[in-house]
Amino acid sequence: MKTTDTDVLLDVRGLKIRYGAADAVRGVDLQVRRGQLIAVIGNNGAGKTSVIRGISGLVRPHAGEVWFKGVNTAALGAHRKVEMGMALIPEGRLIFADQSVYDNLVLGAYTRWNRERSAVMSEFDEMFELFPFLKERLHQRAGSMSGGEQQMLAIARGLLSKPILLMIDELSLGLAPKIVEQLMTLLRNLNAKGQTIVLVEQLASHALAIADYAYVIGHGKVELHGDAKTLARSPEVMEAFLGKKRKTVETKNGEM
Ligand SMILES: Nc1ncnc2c1ncn2[C@@H]1O[C@H](COP(=O)(O)OP(=O)(O)OP(=O)(O)O)[C@@H](O)[C@H]1O
Ligand SMILES: [Mg+2]
Numbered sequence: 001m002k003t004t005d006t007d008v009l010l011d012v013r014g015l016k017i018r019y020g021a022a023d024a025v026r027g028v029d030l031q032v033r034r035g036q037l038i039a040v041i042g043n044n045g046a047g048k049t050s051v052i053r054g055i056s057g058l059v060r061p062h063a064g065e066v067w068f069k070g071v072n073t074a075a076l077g078a079h080r081k082v083e084m085g086m087a088l089i090p091e092g093r094l095i096f097a098d099q100s101v102y103d104n105l106v107l108g109a110y111t112r113w114n115r116e117r118s119a120v121m122s123e124f125d126e127m128f129e130l131f132p133f134l135k136e137r138l139h140q141r142a143g144s145m146s147g148g149e150q151q152m153l154a155i156a157r158g159l160l161s162k163p164i165l166l167m168i169d170e171l172s173l174g175l176a177p178k179i180v181e182q183l184m185t186l187l188r189n190l191n192a193k194g195q196t197i198v199l200v201e202q203l204a205s206h207a208l209a210i211a212d213y214a215y216v217i218g219h220g221k222v223e224l225h226g227d228a229k230t231l232a233r234s235p236e237v238m239e240a241f242l243g244k245k246r247k248t249v250e251t252k253n254g255e256m
Contacts, residue, residue: 007033008067009165009196010055015064017050017220024050026220027064032165032198037191039211039228041204041241047220048200049091052167055198056088057081069164083111085164091173091200093154097143101134101153104142108157120160127156130186148179155186159195166190167198172206184210204241208232216240 010032017025025047032038042048053059055066057078066074073081078088095104105127106113109120128135131152137145142153151171158166171187172180180203188210191197201207208214211228216237224231231237 009034009069010198011065011067012051012055013065013067015051015054015066016062017047017054017059018062024220025054025061028217028220028222030215030222030225032196034196035191035194036212037187037197037199037210039204039207039214040198040200040217041202041207041214041237042217042223043240044202046217048217049169050220051217052088052169052198052200056086056167058088058090079111082161085162087158087161087163087166089154089158089166089168089171091169093150095142095150095154095157097141099142100139101142101145102138104153104157105134105160108160111161123160123162127160131156147174148176148183151175151179151183152186155183159190163195165196165198167200169200171199171201172203180206204237205232208237 008031010030012028012030015025015028015030016023028047028051030051040048040051050059054061054064057073057076057080061074064074065072068081068084068086071084073084096107105124109123112120133149134153134156137149142150145153155168158168168187171183175183184206187197187199191210199207199211208228208231214225214228214231215222216224216231224234224236
């Protein structure tokens, strides 16, 4: 795949992330085409979060290129990348627990609030169709909602930035299996309507089931990549990830 291919939305080349002297990401190449749902899987500490933080500008890459819509965005900050159409729903969701549901949603649309307020308001209605409970609880503290509802709020907030690329770090973290199923179906439906998605997910089998294509990250590198259904059947992936125990919630999100 080359950046001249107009279908390529994101083209990451040789991405390296360092924290002090520690190499967390050691040369990752990753491509996302428009309309794809890409899964990123890998063991704890493999570097998955670092990769998407590097893509989204929350950490500055030590080296590498992050081509987005044909522009190398490696040196740009997160705010600028949101304006360009990237949205990241971070690990642990990071909703503002003490603020209302409404305030959290407005924050999602902050880049558009002044210029396009009436469009944003009609998109609020779309979010309420997708997640009816948000309307009922609009003026309640976001932190009063269940973990699943908070994840849905985080997704709604992400969608309100009208992202061209929606990235989600650990969709399932701390959520009951039934809620995880609902959220996976939601992502599949959003993708079917054309939303391009990168899903970093501990539950590899769930992610591979809804994804088109997947990357397996290990020790800061891409260990494997390929068609998601093919990877799901590969003995290597099955042994390493499928049926693997979930990460406990307490270590990552004490509030849930
Ligand atoms: N802010 C930081 N400072 C120093 N080291 C960090 C920092 N964030 C992550 N690391 C280290 O970088 C490596 C990759 O971490 P990262 O969080 O990207 O992995 P991950 O694949 O998302 O893991 P998990 O499955 O636990 O979410 C790990 O060794 C981690 O300890
Ligand atoms: Mg992570």
